[in-house]
Amino acid sequence: MEQTITLQVQRYIPEQYPEPYFQSYEVPLRKKWVILDALNYIKDEIDGTLTYRWSCRMGVCGSCGMMVNDRPALTCATFLEEYAPGPVRITPLDYFGIIRDLVVNTDDFMGKLKRAQPWLITDEAKPLSEGAYKQTPQEKAEYEQYSMCINCMLCYSACPVVGLEPDFVGPAAIALAQRYNYDSRDEGEDQRNEELTGEGGIYSCTLVGECSEVCPKAVDPAGAIQRYKATGAVEWWQSVLMPWKGKS
Amino acid sequence: MARYGPKEHDVLIVGGGAAGLRASIAITENHPELSVAVISKVYPMRSHTVSAEGGAAAVIKDDDSLDDHAYDTISGADWLCDQDAVEAFVKEAPEELLQLEHWGCPWNREEDGNIAVRSFGGMKIKRTWFAADKTGFHLLHTLFQTSMKYDPIQRYDEFFVTRLVVEDGRCQGVIAIELATGKLEFIAARSVILCTGGCGKIFPFTTNANIKSGDGMALAYRAGVPLKDMEFVQYHPTGLPFTGILITEAARAEGGFLLNKEGYRYLQDYDLGEPKPYPVLRSMELGPRDRLSQAFEKEKEKGRTIEGPYGDYVHLDLKHLGERKIDEKIPFVRELCRKYENLDPAKEMIPVRPVVHYVMGGVHTDINGATPIEGLYSAGEAACVSINGANRLGSNSLTECLVFGARAGKAAAEYAAGKKKFSDGLEKIVSDEGKRIERMFFSEHGDQSESIAGIRKEMHQAMEDGAGIYRTEDSLKSSEKTIKELQERLHRISIQDHSYTFNTELTSAFELSYMLDVAEAIIRSALQRTESRGSHQRKDYPERDDEQFLSHSLAYQTGDGTPRVEYQPVTITRWPPGERKYGQ
Amino acid sequence: MSNAPKISAGERVRYKPQIYMPQMSIFWWVKDRAYVFFIIRELTSLVVAAYVILMMIQINALSQGPEAWQALTDWFATPFSIGLHIVFLILLIFHTLTWFWVAPTAMVVRIGSKKVPGSILIAGNIAMWLIISLAIGWLIVSI
Ligand SMILES: Cc1cc2nc3c(=O)[nH]c(=O)nc-3n(C[C@H](O)[C@H](O)[C@H](O)COP(=O)(O)OP(=O)(O)OC[C@H]3O[C@@H](n4cnc5c(N)ncnc54)[C@H](O)[C@@H]3O)c2cc1C
Ligand code: SF4
Ligand code: FES
Numbered sequence: 001m002e003q004t005i006t007l008q009v010q011r012y013i014p015e016q017y018p019e020p021y022f023q024s025y026e027v028p029l030r031k032k033w034v035i036l037d038a039l040n041y042i043k044d045e046i047d048g049t050l051t052y053r054w055s056c057r058m059g060v061c062g063s064c065g066m067m068v069n070d071r072p073a074l075t076c077a078t079f080l081e082e083y084a085p086g087p088v089r090i091t092p093l094d095y096f097g098i099i100r101d102l103v104v105n106t107d108d109f110m111g112k113l114k115r116a117q118p119w120l121i122t123d124e125a126k127p128l129s130e131g132a133y134k135q136t137p138q139e140k141a142e143y144e145q146y147s148m149c150i151n152c153m154l155c156y157s158a159c160p161v162v163g164l165e166p167d168f169v170g171p172a173a174i175a176l177a178q179r180y181n182y183d184s185r186d187e188g189e190d191q192r193n194e195e196l197t198g199e200g201g202i203y204s205c206t207l208v209g210e211c212s213e214v215c216p217k218a219v220d221p222a223g224a225i226q227r228y229k230a231t232g233a234v235e236w237w238q239s240v241l242m243p244w245k246g247k248s
Numbered sequence: 249m250a251r252y253g254p255k256e257h258d259v260l261i262v263g264g265g266a267a268g269l270r271a272s273i274a275i276t277e278n279h280p281e282l283s284v285a286v287i288s289k290v291y292p293m294r295s296h297t298v299s300a301e302g303g304a305a306a307v308i309k310d311d312d313s314l315d316d317h318a319y320d321t322i323s324g325a326d327w328l329c330d331q332d333a334v335e336a337f338v339k340e341a342p343e344e345l346l347q348l349e350h351w352g353c354p355w356n357r358e359e360d361g362n363i364a365v366r367s368f369g370g371m372k373i374k375r376t377w378f379a380a381d382k383t384g385f386h387l388l389h390t391l392f393q394t395s396m397k398y399d400p401i402q403r404y405d406e407f408f409v410t411r412l413v414v415e416d417g418r419c420q421g422v423i424a425i426e427l428a429t430g431k432l433e434f435i436a437a438r439s440v441i442l443c444t445g446g447c448g449k450i451f452p453f454t455t456n457a458n459i460k461s462g463d464g465m466a467l468a469y470r471a472g473v474p475l476k477d478m479e480f481v482q483y484h485p486t487g488l489p490f491t492g493i494l495i496t497e498a499a500r501a502e503g504g505f506l507l508n509k510e511g512y513r514y515l516q517d518y519d520l521g522e523p524k525p526y527p528v529l530r531s532m533e534l535g536p537r538d539r540l541s542q543a544f545e546k547e548k549e550k551g552r553t554i555e556g557p558y559g560d561y562v563h564l565d566l567k568h569l570g571e572r573k574i575d576e577k578i579p580f581v582r583e584l585c586r587k588y589e590n591l592d593p594a595k596e597m598i599p600v601r602p603v604v605h606y607v608m609g610g611v612h613t614d615i616n617g618a619t620p621i622e623g624l625y626s627a628g629e630a631a632c633v634s635i636n637g638a639n640r641l642g643s644n645s646l647t648e649c650l651v652f653g654a655r656a657g658k659a660a661a662e663y664a665a666g667k668k669k670f671s672d673g674l675e676k677i678v679s680d681e682g683k684r685i686e687r688m689f690f691s692e693h694g695d696q697s698e699s700i701a702g703i704r705k706e707m708h709q710a711m712e713d714g715a716g717i718y719r720t721e722d723s724l725k726s727s728e729k730t731i732k733e734l735q736e737r738l739h740r741i742s743i744q745d746h747s748y749t750f751n752t753e754l755t756s757a758f759e760l761s762y763m764l765d766v767a768e769a770i771i772r773s774a775l776q777r778t779e780s781r782g783s784h785q786r787k788d789y790p791e792r793d794d795e796q797f798l799s800h801s802l803a804y805q806t807g808d809g810t811p812r813v814e815y816q817p818v819t820i821t822r823w824p825p826g827e828r829k830y831g832q
Numbered sequence: 833m834s835n836a837p838k839i840s841a842g843e844r845v846r847y848k849p850q851i852y853m854p855q856m857s858i859f860w861w862v863k864d865r866a867y868v869f870f871i872i873r874e875l876t877s878l879v880v881a882a883y884v885i886l887m888m889i890q891i892n893a894l895s896q897g898p899e900a901w902q903a904l905t906d907w908f909a910t911p912f913s914i915g916l917h918i919v920f921l922i923l924l925i926f927h928t929l930t931w932f933w934v935a936p937t938a939m940v941v942r943i944g945s946k947k948v949p950g951s952i953l954i955a956g957n958i959a960m961w962l963i964i965s966l967a968i969g970w971l972i973v974s975i
Contacts, residue, residue: 012852013747013749014747014749014849014850014851014852015747015748015749016747018850018852019852020852020854032490032491032588043701043752043753044699044700044701045701047744048699048700048743048744048745048753049744049745049747049753051745051750051751051752052752053290054458055290055294055296055457055458055459056294056296056298056299056457056458057457057458057491057493058299058491058493058494058584058588059583059584059587060298060299060382060385061290061293061294061295061296061298061299061457062293062294062298063290063294070863070864071864077587094854095856097851097852097853098851098852098853098854099428099749099750099849099851100747100749100750101750103750105428105851106291110291110405113393113396114396117397118393118396119351119352119393119394119396119397120350120351120352120394126350128343128346128347128350131346132346132349132350132355132362132363133349133350134360134361134362135357135361136357136359136360136361137356137357137358137359139361140354140356140357143354144354147354147386147389148382150293150298150385151291151293160856160860160861160867163856163860164856176393180352183352185352186352206870206874207934208866208867208870209866209870209934210864210866210867210870213866223936226934428849429849430849748849749849
């Protein structure tokens with residue numbers, strides 16, 4: 001007899017019942033299976049109505065984030081065996097509205113990414129005919145870590161501030177702003193500061209630090225935010241003590 | 249006032265991968281007055297481009313030349329590509345990658361700050377730009393983030409296209425399901441560009457993501473556009489056995505060895521050159537993908553591969569590269585091996601086997617991405633221009649998405665700028681489509697009911713058995729029969745999920761129907777090509793036959809499950825067909 | 833939440849999409865050790881405030897003359913007050929340490945092209961803190 005494990009999956013089907021509820025499924029406990037394989041097994045073999053997002057199955061598209069036993073995780077990069085003998089609780093990402101079963105509403109998140117103005121800003125456009133910018137490997141290393149974000153939103157589900165203060169732009173968006181701020185080719189820091197030091201910006205962060213703990217790509221958004229605050233503080237003191245050196 | 253309300257656009261792009269996003273930016277930069285929209289079944293940054301690892305090819309170094317890139321591409325393609333298209337491609341490639349650099353793409357650098365390039369299979373000179381081994385990821389995110397800067401680019405995220413609206417001989421929009429609400433919408437457009445990516449999911453073992461089900465190919469095919477060169481399906485020689493996760497060619501470009509059961513570098517037995525302790529371009533492990541995958545099959549016949557629970561495999565050995573080089577050049581390979589195989593490539597060998605990776609074929613277009621239907625364009629993996637011919641060279645395809653994405657964008661914008669009037673009464677098609685969906689997927693069939701997963705499994709088996717690395721008339725014919733049966737049985741699917749909200753069972757059923765249509769085109773084209781060329785190897789016709797088959801196949805849907813295949817000669821400009829030689 | 837019935841086959845139900853917004857419980861912070869730790873860190877900042885108030889009381893007493901000062905120092909000597917101070921001191925040290933632990937996230941220090949690991953930064957900070965405390969202690973004692 002093949003070993004099995006129970007998955008307790010949170011369901012929500014708006015036209016059927018106004019609130020989420022749990023449904024249990026028993027699936028084979030196979031070596032090499034990730035949680036996502038178990039969900040696919042349910043969908044194919046047991047219950048075609050179970051709904052969730054996924055695509056790459058290699059931890060890079062960022063679609064398959066869910067809460068596994070109350071911790072945010074990429075289900076395609078989390079082995080089922082680790083949870084034996086079970087049961088495993090699968091719920092949608094915390095602090096997001098639920099559209100259906102494990103699918104959450106990401107509209108807000110997309111808006112927040114845009115607030116970070118995640119594109120290269122330069123005072124003057126460099127024509128293509130002038131060739132590539134120079135950037136040494138050291139200069140690239142300055143922002144590389146922050147460019148690794150796959151937009152999986154796990155950090156948002158790890159951040160109570162996101163839950164308490166819905167306008168908070170959030171860890172990934174701030175890390176993304178820093179990805180460009182630390183890029184030697186970029187000159188848009190002032191523009192981004194204006195957006196991110198205001199309401200719902202970096203100062204909403206109370207440094208819980210869990211965002212960096214759950215990040216599957218070691219982006220360290222908590223670090224990005226604290227470094228942002230540190231730069232902000234230095235600039236504020238500069239503007240008080242040396243107003244003549246103020247921003248252009 | 250727009251004839252069809254707010255959901256009317258000048259250009260509509262289906263697909264938010266590299267090709268689609270590049271097209272959208274090209275349009276809005278060249279024609280800011282036009283209204284542009286991108287529709288995608290997943291958020292654009294989740295598109296499959298995100299998984300591409302190795303790099304993107306373009307000539308920038310002094311020791312390289314456009315002609316060299318063209319020659320490598322053409323010989324790699326076994327001369328089945330159009331040389332005018334290849335010439336345009338290699339010429340525009342450097343500018344496109346440079347444009348990405350100006351948008352912020354974190355290309356790897358040399359110590360002095362210049363762009364770094366690496367070697368890649370089938371390329372005679374190092375010319376592959378890379379961003380570690382997450383090139384596709386960085387490229388896609390750069391494009392997506394840059395596209396956010398342009399307010400005119402509208403997005404329909406998580407809308408699933410179910411059909412093209414072709415009236416009066418022109419494509420005038422699409423019908424799509426808004427996933428979050430289940431609403432069926434008509435989105436009108438003066439021109440439509442299909443950038444829907446490939447169809448690897450037709451096969452069981454593939455590097456492709458779940459979303460790669462050939463949707464755009466099937467949509468065009470149903471609308472009367474032929475699918476070109478569909479028999480050419482690329483196997484990548486190094487995928488992880490259970491998951492099909494790709495171990496990028498860059499691992500071999502950095503010096504990895506392929507070893508059989510006896511620890512022997514078996515590629516030396518297959519006309520791929522002499523084994524050297526260091527990587528040699530266009531030789532051994534850096535030969536083209538078709539030849540490497542075929543060599544694996546031969547080794548398997550000789551019993552020199554290793555048996556495993558998920559099929560036979562060989563070893564990819566990276567140990568001698570050392571931890572430092574692995575971390576610097578191919579960190580993702582290490583991450584993937586640790587996560588999914590629980591092994592460290594710096595200390596152990598990686599089990600690998602050939603897996604389906606890419607389709608060279610696709611929607612028939614000209615050099616500007618135009619299909620035979622007015623107002624309908626295509627680019628990226630969904631399209632076949634063709635620069636890939638019988639075998640694509642690694643790292644040409646990301647570049648292709650950019651070059652031909654931009655070209656198709658410009659052409660579609662110009663056509664749309666003519667502001668042709670929409671036909672009347674198009675909205676009616678929506679209610680017809682709604683009825684079709686109900687009838688097709690929600691009817692009751694009692695104990696005759698078929699399951700999506702069941703049909704999908706049989707399709708996988710038929711494709712692997714019949715249309716794999718080596719094919720014969722018998723194997724193809726039996727698969728063709730199976731696919732036809734499955735198409736019949738598809739009509740007896742009845743979906744359990746009756747909710748309108750985010751109904752992924754419904755989209756899976758659609759995807760299955762798309763895959764079956766594309767499968768029929770692959771098999772029929774393969775049956776009729778009675779020669780062996782590039783990735784298409786017929787055991788019963790082992791030789792290349794330029795006299796009959798130096799031409800593209802064009803498969804037209806007929807409705808009875810057997811497409812009609814016509815042929816169109818390839819364009820030759822400066823490189824007459826020769827023998828493909830590697831390892832010299 | 834309850835166990836709702838399975839969807840019945842048949843007619844597809846027309847509906848208005850309804851996004852469900854879960855409410856955050858006021859006890860959200862008990863479900864994870866890290867959150868509990870965070871809450872304790874935040875609560876111990878009250879002790880910092882308590883010290884500020886104490887100091888203000890001291891200054892106030894000083895300005896009101898020797899009697900008031902004497903009364904205050906007498907109160908300080910009561911066992912209750914000493915107990916309170918010990919508890920406060922422990923909480924305060926805890927609070928300070930938590931900030932040292934999170935310090936590496938805000939600072940990226942490089943030597944050459946290598947990042948200095950967080951643990952070294954923490955150790956460095958603690959060492960500095962001890963040295964400065966000892967120096968101040970020595971100053972007070974030697975006056
Ligand atoms: C693992 C892997 C590694 C690779 N590595 C390399 C490499 O190193 N170098 C290289 O050059 N190439 C590489 N390739 C190939 C290359 O990544 C792809 O060919 C290329 O990314 C395809 O891009 P695209 O824009 O055509 O399509 P995709 O990125 O696949 O995008 C398709 C888009 O169409 C949308 N879509 C599809 N169907 C529908 C529908 N019905 N309704 C609405 N929207 C729809 C999707 O949502 C998506 O946005 C690799 C491929 C794989 C699988
Ligand atoms: S920062 Fe990390 S956890 Fe947050 S979205 Fe990006 S990859 Fe996910
Ligand atoms: S499915 Fe892509 S990250 Fe998990």
